């Protein structure tokens with residue numbers, strides 16, 4: 001009763017993390033296929049104790065495949081997902097299908113019931129990394145006191161842009177110490193020892209696409225009535241996104257109540273108030289599965305306001321782990337029955 005799995009983008013940041021997590025969680029796979037571009041054919045990627053030879057996505061036949069994890073960019077998804085979705089359920093990490101009304105956009109701790117809608121297109125979309133960690137923390141608070149408005153500022157790591165961006169931060173940092181002027185390539189400006197208030201392209205109203213994604217995705221996953229404003233900033237951190245989140249609720253919620261609710265919430269670890277250094281940072285939470293919440297405090301400048309700090313590993317909960325959790329739900333509630341039948 002095992003499944004045949006294909007990982008598209010298996011040589012990249014997210015794809016390699018998917019392979020790692022499938023092994024760690026003992027995912028019921030009979031066969032795992034690693035796919036990437038023609039450039040990588042023949043290269044090997046790790047899957048537990050095995051090395052998988054990378055195959056060419058362009059010529060791969062998806063017949064017989066049950067689940068495809070897709071993480072190779074929107075253009076690549078546009079080209080192959082319709083072909084793959086004729087045979088398999090595609091769990092897509094790119095932004096391409098997220099706002100398609102016939103494609104569920106899922107964070108399993110928040111809206112697992114949405115997975116039921118996958119069969120319209122045989123595609124399930126995984127939200128943006130910054131959206132995922134935020135909605136995991138917001139959901140239990142919304143259930144308790146109903147959120148009216150969210151204002152979030154992000155501090156996003158370079159791994160969110162892919163492997164080449166991590167190399168750019170590394171090389172620019174080294175360059176600064178060896179008197180080689182950093183030359184921006186992946187990013188519009190120097191990223192080493194700098195911060196850049198610009199992620200994805202600018203839209204007509206001055207928002208960036210990343211900021212827009214956080215707003216519309218939160219509405220689709222959590223509640224369309226929530227008002228929201230996001231400011232997204234790239235920082236010279238390799239792995240781990242951080243967010244400072246300000247929330248206005250319909251009814252009163254104290255910092256103590258929020259702390260107690262979040263301590264019980266699935267996928268959340270609260271690190272707060274034991275002493276002055278009790279807060280999470282990206283360097284400390286890299287490689288972990290949970291969304292970390294710290295510095296929970298009341299915002300007295302508005303009625304029923306709270307502020308908190310939220311950190312997560314963007315390659316795990318922000319991408320690969322969320323995708324694998326979706327596949328686990330899918331198997332448990334939908335595919336298992338179909339396979340047995």
Ligand SMILES: NC(=O)c1ccc[n+]([C@@H]2O[C@H](COP(=O)([O-])OP(=O)(O)OC[C@H]3O[C@@H](n4cnc5c(N)ncnc54)[C@H](OP(=O)(O)O)[C@@H]3O)[C@@H](O)[C@H]2O)c1
Nearest residue numbers: 009011012013014036037040071072073094160162163319
């Ligand atoms: N990193 C994150 O935190 C994060 C979070 C959420 C969503 N995502 C999304 O996930 C996707 C992948 O991100 P990443 O960070 O893993 O990028 P990455 O490290 O740059 O890896 C890109 C992967 O895509 C493959 N690829 C590129 N062009 C291809 C083509 N024409 N055909 C087949 N495979 C191709 C690459 O294969 P080769 O090695 O053969 O070039 C590589 O395996 C992006 O859409 C990104 O927006 C990333």
